[in-house]
Amino acid sequence: MSPELLTAGMFGLLLAFIIAGVSLAFALGAVATIFILIMNGTGGLFPILSATFASMWSISLAAIPLFVMMGISLGKSKIATDLYRAFYLWSGKVNGGLLVGTTGFASLLSAMTGSCAASTLTTGMVGMPAMEKHGYDKKLVLGTIGAAGTLGILIPPSITLIVIGMSTGLSIGKLFMGGLIAGLGMLVVILGYVIVTANLRPEKAPASAESVPMSEKIRSLRSIVLPMVIISVVLLSIFLGMATPTEASAVGAAAVLAAIAIRGELNWGFIKDVSYSTATMSGMVIWIIFGASAFVSVYSAANGINFVQSFLLSLEISPWLLILVMQGAGFILGMFLDPIGIILLVMPIFMPVVVELGFDPIWFAVIFQLNLCVGYISPPFGYNIFYLKTLSPQTPILDLYKSVLPYVVLMILFGIFLLAFPSILTEGVNLLTKA
Numbered sequence: 001m002s003p004e005l006l007t008a009g010m011f012g013l014l015l016a017f018i019i020a021g022v023s024l025a026f027a028l029g030a031v032a033t034i035f036i037l038i039m040n041g042t043g044g045l046f047p048i049l050s051a052t053f054a055s056m057w058s059i060s061l062a063a064i065p066l067f068v069m070m071g072i073s074l075g076k077s078k079i080a081t082d083l084y085r086a087f088y089l090w091s092g093k094v095n096g097g098l099l100v101g102t103t104g105f106a107s108l109l110s111a112m113t114g115s116c117a118a119s120t121l122t123t124g125m126v127g128m129p130a131m132e133k134h135g136y137d138k139k140l141v142l143g144t145i146g147a148a149g150t151l152g153i154l155i156p157p158s159i160t161l162i163v164i165g166m167s168t169g170l171s172i173g174k175l176f177m178g179g180l181i182a183g184l185g186m187l188v189v190i191l192g193y194v195i196v197t198a199n200l201r202p203e204k205a206p207a208s209a210e211s212v213p214m215s216e217k218i219r220s221l222r223s224i225v226l227p228m229v230i231i232s233v234v235l236l237s238i239f240l241g242m243a244t245p246t247e248a249s250a251v252g253a254a255a256v257l258a259a260i261a262i263r264g265e266l267n268w269g270f271i272k273d274v275s276y277s278t279a280t281m282s283g284m285v286i287w288i289i290f291g292a293s294a295f296v297s298v299y300s301a302a303n304g305i306n307f308v309q310s311f312l313l314s315l316e317i318s319p320w321l322l323i324l325v326m327q328g329a330g331f332i333l334g335m336f337l338d339p340i341g342i343i344l345l346v347m348p349i350f351m352p353v354v355v356e357l358g359f360d361p362i363w364f365a366v367i368f369q370l371n372l373c374v375g376y377i378s379p380p381f382g383y384n385i386f387y388l389k390t391l392s393p394q395t396p397i398l399d400l401y402k403s404v405l406p407y408v409v410l411m412i413l414f415g416i417f418l419l420a421f422p423s424i425l426t427e428g429v430n431l432l433t434k435a
Contacts, residue, residue, distance in 0.1 A: 001035075001038070001039055001302060003302065003303050003304050003306075003307030004307070006035070006299065006302050006303075006304050006307075007299075007304055007307065007308065009035065010031055010032075010035055010295070010298075010299055010304070013031050013034065013035075014027055014028065014031045014295075017030065017031065018336075018337070023287075024288055024291070024337065024338055024341045025284070025287035025288040025290065025291040025341075026287075026291065027291070028288070028291030028292050028294065028295040028341070028345075029048075029290065029291040029294050029295070031295060032048055032291070032294035032295045032297070032298040032299075033045070033048065033294070035298055035302075036048060036298050039302060047297050047298065047301055048294040048297060048298065050297070051293040051294055051296070051297035052290050052293055052294060054293070056290075058166055059244075059246055061166070061286065061289070062246050062249070062250075063157075063159075063162050063245050063246040063248075063249040064159055064162060064163075064282060064285055064286065065278055065279075065282035065286075066246075066249035066250055066252070066253045067157050067159055067162075067249050067252070067253075068159070068278050068281050068282050068285070069253050069256075069274060069278040070112065070157075070230075070249070070252050070253050070256045071112070071118040072118070072274050072277045072278050072281070073253075073256045073257065073260060073274050074109070074112050074118075074256060076270065076273060076274060076277075077260045077263065077265050077270075078263070078265065079223070079226060079227060079259065079260070079263070080109060080122050080126060081126050082220075082223035083105060083108065083109075083223050083224065083227055084101075084102070084105050084123075084126045084127060085220055085223065086220040086221060086223045086224055087101035087102065087104055087105045088101055088130055089216065089217045089220050090217055090220070094198075094207050095198040095199055095202045095205055095206060095207050096194050096195055096197065096198025096199070096205035097198075097205075097207060098127075098130060098131050098134060098136065098205070099131065099136060099140065099141065099144055099194050099198065099205050100191055100194055100195065102123060102127040102131065102141075102144065102145065102148070103144055103148045103187070103190055103191055103194060104187075104191075105123060105126075105127065106119050106120075106123040106145065106148035106149055106151065107148060107151055107155060107183070107184075107187045108227060108231070109122055109123060109152075110148075110149075110151040110152040110154075110155045110183070111155050111156065111157075111231050111235075112227055112230055112231060112256075116149055116150055116152040116153050116376055116383065116384060116387075117152075117383075117387060118152065119148070119149045119151065119152035120145060120146060120148075120149025120150075120152070120384050120387045120388070120391075121149075121387055121390065121391065123145050123148065123149060124142075124145050124149075124387075124388070124391035124392075125391065127141075127145065128141060128145070128391060128392070134206060135203075135206055136204065136205050136206070137203075137204035137205065138392070138395065138403075139399060139402060139403040140194075140197065140204050140205060140403070142388050142391070142392060142395065142400060142403040142404075143403035143404045143405075143406060143407055144190065144194055144407070145388065145391070146377045146384045146385065146387070146388050146400075146403070146404050146407065147190055147377060147404065147407035147410075147411070148187070148190055149384055149387065150373040150374075150376045150377055150384055150411075151183050151186060151187065151373070153339055153369065153372060153373060153376070154179050154182055154183040154186065154366075154369055154370060154373050155179060155180060155183035155184075156176035156179050156180055156183075156234075156235055156238075157176070157234055157235070157245070157248070157249065157252065158176070158179055158369070159285065159340070160339045160340060160343060160369060160372065161175045161176060161179050161365075161369060162175075162245060163289070163340050163343050163344065164343050164347060164365050164368075164369065165245075166289075167343060167344050167347045167348055168347050168348070168351045168361065168365065170351075170361055170362060170365060171362075172238075172244075172245040173238050173239065173241075173244075173245065173433075174362050174429050174433065175362060175365060175366065176235070176238055176239075176245065177239065177428070177429045177432040177433065178362050178363070178365070178366035178425050178428070178429050179366055179369060180235070180432075181366075181424070181425055181428045181429070181432075182366050182367070182369075182370055182418065182425065185414065185418075185424075186370070186373075186411065186414055189410050189411075189414050190407065190410070193406065193407070193410055226259040226262070226263075227259075229255065229259070230252060230255045230256055230259060233248075233251055233252055233255045234248050234249070234251065234252035234255075235248075237251060239432060285340060288338060288340050288341050288344070289340065289344060291341075292340075292341055292344030292345060293344070295344075295345065296344065296345070296348055300348070305348060305349050308349050309349060309352055309353050309356075312325075312326075312353050313353060313356060313357075319357040319358070319359070322353070322357065323354070323357070323359060323364065323419070324419075326346075326350050326353070326354070326364075326368075327364075327367060327368060327371050327415070327419070328371075329346065330342060330346070330368045330371040330372055330375070331371040331372075331374055331375050331378070331412075332375070333346070333375065334371060334372040334373075334374065334375015334376060334378070334382075335375045335378050335379075335380070335381050335382055336381050338383075339369075339372045339375075339376075342372065343372075347365070347368075350364075350368075351364075351365075359422075360422060360425075360426050362425065362426070362429055363418075363422050363425045363426050366418075366425055367415055367418050367419060367425075370411065370414070370415050370418070371415060373411060374408060374411045374412055374415065377404040377407060377408060377411075378404075378408050379401040379404070379405075380401075382404070384404070385397070385400050385401070385404060388400050388403075388404075
């Protein structure tokens with residue numbers, strides 16, 4: 001089968017399965033199986049088995065259920081609620097203060113959970129009632145929560161950054177460093193927009209009239225101690241070279257359980273609930289990895305990847321325009337597919353092209369990840385839009401589109417800024433590595 005026909009057939013059938021409602025993991029595996037049977041018969045099934053077992057034996061894969069367990073444990077404990085109260089008490093006396101505190105809370109939650117769903121839903125559940133009580137504009141609140149929640153797949157420990165490292169061979173530690181720089185930069189942009197909007201339109205985000213004693217504010221800081229210890233244990237152990245990301249995930253999981261035990265919330269019911277939820281979510285993620293591994297192994301064995309790479313490199317356009325095309329592909333795909341599936345499908349194709357063109361692969365991968373964040377809140381099918389609908393079911397979907405639109409524009413502009421000034425990421429990662 002020619003590479004052209006293979007590409008049209010495999011990706012066309014994959015799209016048909018997705019439109020029909022088949023789970024991405026099983027759609028990928030089914031397409032791989034169908035095409036290997038067409039090309040090689042039953043004897044060709046061995047490459048699929050080999051690719052799946054190769055993924056299963058990857059030590060980096062062990063980090064995924066451990067980081068998932070961290071996020072679920074934090075979401076089911078009262079650590080997040082107490083943490084939000086601290087942000088609430090310290091930020092309410094200025095215009096937009098509660099929303100600034102909520103954004104900071106979402107970013108800290110992202111650093112603890114590495115999950116968009118956990119960050120967005122938890123932030124909304126604990127933050128929206130307080131802001132509704134104080135008369136905050138619902139569109140501004142929902143848009144900000146949706147945008148801040150996307151940082152869960154950018155700020156370490158991000159499961160998707162681990163998958164990028166697994167699929168490309170890039171250093172997961174350096175990807176984490178790049179994700180931290182980009183995530184904090186995006187956080188500053190979101191906070192800047194909230195502060196400017198709140199001061200220009202104070203009726204959208206009024207200051208709280210409540211007076212809170214300083215002693216109560218200081219006592220609330222105790223709730224920040226355990227989360228900061230958890231984050232420090234995970235990130236510093238990686239950045240200082242004391243542990244691999246997989247080892248750090250195990251230490252972080254132990255730190256979360258210890259923190260919950262210290263608070264007196266650890267019991268058999270909690271362990272059972274967290275274990276079941278972790279197995280469910282990890283199974284979904286890992287099956288996507290297995291399905292994508294099978295798909296890519298079949299496509300690669302039939303020379304499909306080389307065909308696409310040769311096609312991209314043969315285009316008579318500037319290298320920078322080609323980089324924009326590949327980044328744009330990530331943004332568009334992010335509106336429709338799960339980020340893990342996108343990474344596993346396109347990163348093995350794109351990364352050799354990026355290296356061949358002479359660009360820094362960490363820089364490209366982090367900005368690609370940022371584009372997946374933008375896709376997460378981009379109409380019509382961004383995942384976070386549907387999480388927001390869950391938080392506010394009475395809000396029309398068009399209003400949700402309008403609420404996230406300013407942040408979509410800001411995130412795209414920030415991505416262009418990182419593209420235009422690559423040294424921000426490349427030099428930043430080098431400095432963190434040397435430190």
